[in-house]
Structure formats: C-alpha cells, structure tokens
Amino acid sequence: xxxxxxxxxxxxxxxxxxxxxxxxxxxxxxxxxxxxxxxxxxxxxxxxxxxxxxxxxxxxxxxxxxxxxxxxxxxxxxxxxxxxxxxxxxxxxxxxxxxxxxxxxxxxxxxxxxxxxxxxxxxxxxxxxxx
Amino acid sequence: xxxxxxxxxxxxxxxxxxxxxxxxxxxxxxxxxxxxxxxxxxxxxxxxxxxxxxxxxxxxxxxxxxxxxxxxxxxxxxxxxxxxxxxxxxxxxxxxxxxxxxxxxxxxxxxxxxxxxxxxxxxxxxxxxxxxxxxxxxxxxxxxxxxxxxxxxxxxxxxxxxxxxxxxxxxxxxxxxxxxxxxxxxxxxxxxxxxxxxxxxxxxxxxxxxxxxxxxxxxxxxxxxxxxxxxxxxxxxxxxxxxxxxxxxxxxxxxxxxxxxxxxxxxxxxxxxxxxxxxxxxxxxxxxxxxxxxxxxxxxxxxxxxxxxxxxxxxxxxxxxxx
Ligand SMILES: Nc1nc2c(ncn2[C@@H]2O[C@H](COP(=O)(O)OP(=O)(O)OP(=O)(O)O)[C@@H](O)[C@H]2O)c(=O)[nH]1
Ligand SMILES: [Mg+2]
Numbered sequence: 001x002x003x004x005x006x007x008x009x010x011x012x013x014x015x016x017x018x019x020x021x022x023x024x025x026x027x028x029x030x031x032x033x034x035x036x037x038x039x040x041x042x043x044x045x046x047x048x049x050x051x052x053x054x055x056x057x058x059x060x061x062x063x064x065x066x067x068x069x070x071x072x073x074x075x076x077x078x079x080x081x082x083x084x085x086x087x088x089x090x091x092x093x094x095x096x097x098x099x100x101x102x103x104x105x106x107x108x109x110x111x112x113x114x115x116x117x118x119x120x121x122x123x124x125x126x127x128x129x130x131x
Numbered sequence: 132x133x134x135x136x137x138x139x140x141x142x143x144x145x146x147x148x149x150x151x152x153x154x155x156x157x158x159x160x161x162x163x164x165x166x167x168x169x170x171x172x173x174x175x176x177x178x179x180x181x182x183x184x185x186x187x188x189x190x191x192x193x194x195x196x197x198x199x200x201x202x203x204x205x206x207x208x209x210x211x212x213x214x215x216x217x218x219x220x221x222x223x224x225x226x227x228x229x230x231x232x233x234x235x236x237x238x239x240x241x242x243x244x245x246x247x248x249x250x251x252x253x254x255x256x257x258x259x260x261x262x263x264x265x266x267x268x269x270x271x272x273x274x275x276x277x278x279x280x281x282x283x284x285x286x287x288x289x290x291x292x293x294x295x296x297x298x299x300x301x302x303x304x305x306x307x308x309x310x311x312x313x314x315x316x317x318x319x320x321x322x323x324x325x326x327x328x329x330x331x332x333x334x335x336x337x338x339x340x341x342x343x344x345x346x347x348x349x350x351x352x353x354x355x356x357x358x359x360x361x362x363x364x365x366x367x368x369x370x371x372x373x374x375x376x377x378x379x380x381x382x383x384x385x386x387x388x389x390x391x392x393x394x395x396x397x398x399x400x401x402x403x404x405x406x407x408x409x410x411x412x413x414x415x416x417x418x419x420x421x422x423x424x425x426x427x428x429x430x431x432x433x434x435x436x437x438x439x440x441x442x443x444x445x446x447x448x449x450x451x452x453x454x
Contacts, residue, residue: 029218053238054143054238
C-alpha cells in the first residue's frame with residue numbers, strides 16, 4: 001500500500017498582513033504530495049499548538065516577517081514542550097538575523113529558512129525531519 | 132486508560148490520532164468496536180455547495196451562534212486532493228477564525244484522498260468517533276467538487292445546501308440533484324443583487340421537485356413531505372441571516388425527532404456505510420480472483436472457444452455459494 005500523505009501545519013503568527021512567502025511554501029509542499037493545513041494570519045502561539053493537536057500534524061511551519069520570532073517562536077516551543085509535544089518538528093520561515101538562527105535551533109527548531117531558500121530544499125529538510 | 136476513555140475524557144490528542152488512523156486506513160480499526168456502542172447521539176449536519184460559495188464562513192458564524200446552546204461541536208472540513216501529486220491545501224480554517232481557540236469546538240481538515248464523491252472515505256468513521264466522543268452536533272463541509280450529493284446526504288441527518296444569488300438557471304440545468312437532498316437551502320452572499328430573484332426561482336423549482344431523500348433505491352421511504360424546505364438568505368461575512376439559519380437547523384432536528392425520521396435516517400446511514408465497506412471488500416476479492424491461476428486457465432479456455440463466458444461465470448458463482 002502507498003504511504004499516507006504527510007500533514008503539515010503552516011501558521012502565520014504576528015500582526016503583519018503579508019503571507020505571500022507562506023503561500024509559496026504551502027504550494028510547494030502540496031506539489032510535493034503533502035497535505036497542508038493553512039490557518040491564515042494572526043495566530044497566537046497557543047492557537048498554533050491547538051491547531052497542531054486537533055489536526056494531528058507531522059510538522060509545524062511558522063512563517064514570520066515582522067521580526068517577532070524572538071517572542072513568538074520561543075512561546076510556541078514552550079507550549080509544545082509543556083504539552084509533551086516536543087517531538088513534532090518545527091520550522092521557521094522568514095527573515096531571521098544570522099545570530100538569532102542559532103538561538104532558535106537551540107530552542108529545538110529543526111530548520112530556519114531564509115528568503116533565498118529553494119522550495120525543494122524546504123521539502124527535503126521537512127521530509128528528513130519527519131522520517 | 133482505554134482509548135475510548137481517553138477520548139470521552141476530552142483528550143483532543145487521542146481523538147485526533149484516532150481520526151488519523153481512520154484516514155490512513157491503519158489496521159487498528161478495532162477501536163471502532165469499542166466506540167460504536169456509544170454512537171447515535173449527535174446531530175449530524177452536512178453543508179454542501181460549490182467551491183467558494185461561503186460554506187466555511189457560514190459555519191464560522193453558525194457554530195459560534197449555536198455554541199450558546201451546545202457544549203461540544205465538531206467540524207470536519209473537506210478539501211480536494213490533487214489528482215497528480217496527492218497533496219492538498221486545506222484552508223477552511225482561515226474562514227473560521229472566530230472558532231479557533233474555542234475549546235468547545237473541534238475542527239479537523241481532511242483531504243478527499245481520491246474519493247469519488249466530494250467527501251473523504253474517512254468521513255463516516257470520523258463522524259462516528261466524534262459522535263462517541265460526545266459532540267452534540269457534528270458538521271461536515273464537503274469539498275464542493277465531484278458528486279458529493281449522495282455521500283453528504285447519506286452521512287447527515289440535516290443537509291444544508293448553499294447556493295449563490297443569480298445562480299438559478301445553472302442550478303436548473305445541472306444541479307437538480309443538489310436540491311433533492313436539501314433540508315435547508317441557503318442563498319449566501321445575498322449582499323449581491325439578484326438575491327430575491329433566485330429565491331422566487333427556487334421556490335418554483337422546489338414546488339416541482341419531489342423531495343424524496345432516498346439514499347439508494349432500497350432505502351426506507353422517508354416522510355420528508357411534511358417538512359417544507361426553507362430558503363434562508365444570508366451574508367455570512369456579516370452574520371446576517373445566520374440566526375434564521377440556526378433556528379431552521381434546530382427546528383429540522385426537532386422535526387426529525389418528533390416524526391421518527393431521525394431513526395429512519397440513522398438506519399439509512401448505517402446501511403449505506405455497511406454497503407460501502409462490503410462493496411469495497413467484495414471488489415478487492417473480485418480483483419484477486421481475476422489474478423488467480425484458475426482465472427488465467429479459464430481465460431485460455433474461453434480463447435480457444437472450449438467454454439463460454441456465461442457458463443464460466445455461472446460455474447464460479449456456484450463455487451461461491453458452496454464456499
Ligand atoms: N460578499 C460576500 N462574501 C462572502 C460571503 N460569504 C463568504 N464570502 C467570501 O467568499 C469567499 C469564499 O468563502 P468560503 O467560506 O471560503 O467558501 P467555501 O464554500 O467554504 O469555499 P471552499 O471550501 O473553497 O469550497 C471568502 O473570501 C469569503 O470572505 C457573503 O455573504 N458575502
Ligand atoms: Mg470552505
């Protein structure tokens with residue numbers, strides 16, 4: 001039997017209204033045969049984790065433009081670990097300064113994708129982290 | 132703790148994992164035998180209509196409103212899978228912002244995964260799990276494409292059909308089947324003009340259409356003619372008309388209970404599921420038989436004219452009867 005499609009949550013916390021980057025990733029994951037649950041803009045960290053639980057996803061992608069990664073991503077990670085869900089791989093996409101990338105990785109984020117990252121690279125890293 | 136105990140104690144993670152197992156057709160569906168005795172209490176509501184007609188936006192306002200009376204509401208939102216990549220974008224949550232964060236509402240997005248109708252094969256089992264988990268009302272939003280009508284009507288007790296203003300002519304041409312399954316018709320986006328035109332158009336058509344709710348030819352005849360299908364105009368984005376829609380959902384449920392129609396629809400639903408599963412198994416068996424040595428030999432005999440297909444099949448059927 002064929003293996004079942006992976007389910008990925010793509011969330012966009014924060015107040016900025018741009019989700020073009022997130023949409024490009026959503027499309028790329030779909031083209032790669034994944035089922036992408038897209039929750040739209042302005043999701044709070046607890047909403048993101050709730051959605052991940054309800055949708056029983058294999059990974060969470062967080063798209064950020066506003067530079068809010070220093071607050072929002074740690075909060076998401078904190079709630080995930082609190083709920084014993086630290087095993088769900090988390091990815092961050094968007095503009096994150098070089099120094100902060102390390103910090104996010106230390107928090108348990110599996111990958112940080114800057115604006116130049118190719119979609120095939122994103123797909124590959126996500127697949128690797130899940131299997 | 133047993134899986135069932137975990138689910139009814141409100142463990143969302145266990146619930147979600149159950150639905151994944153059903154969706155992935157994992158071989159652990161024995162948990163269904165644990166829960167099945169606890170099903171049959173929820174009000175199952177289907178909502179269908181063409182893509183973009185506003186189904187998710189309607190559910191957002193409707194469920195938010197109905198939460199005043201119901202503690203636990205479930206939503207299964209179906210979107211189409213790509214035929215080529217098998218991937219899908221499941222975006223119904225975007226339109227349900229008012230429900231996100233509400234602990235009394237469980238939303239699950241599902242892809243059709245190649246199912247022929249506008250539903251996923253996993254919908255029936257998922258409904259049963261939510262039902263056993265104690266959800267008062269369970270909504271299923273179809274993907275709006277494909278032949279979802281029969282599937283959605285078979286899986287729900289109340290079917291809401293969403294139409295758009297000014298779509299009267301096209302409905303007459305192609306969507307007559309959609310009107311037959313409707314218990315409640317919603318004309319959404321009635322902030323656009325032509326809304327009233329559609330309403331009068333529809334009233335005319337409903338007059339002509341027979342409102343039988345037969346799921347298949349053998350289903351028990353329902354007494355649907357007592358219920359006259361209401362047409363509700365809504366503007367889902369502002370919530371206008373949604374209170375009237377909620378009232379109609381409540382009165383339809385009351386009608387179902389009072390007339391015994393609920394029992395009839397529940398029986399028809401179970402029969403439909405039983406039939407689908409049986410059909411699937413028998414089909415697999417048939418495919419396997421065609422691969423067996425005896426079929427290959429039989430084919431050779433047919434090629435040589437030493438047997439004819441009719442006799443061959445008749446023999447095979449006799450063999451089935453005795454095995
Ligand atoms: N003007 C207007 N726009 C509406 C109304 N209801 C929904 N919309 C808009 O119509 C678009 C589609 O709405 P959805 O709720 O996503 O429609 P849907 O039927 O769930 O779509 P699919 O799930 O893709 O089939 C969105 O942009 C909504 O904001 C309405 O009453 N009036
Ligand atoms: Mg929708």
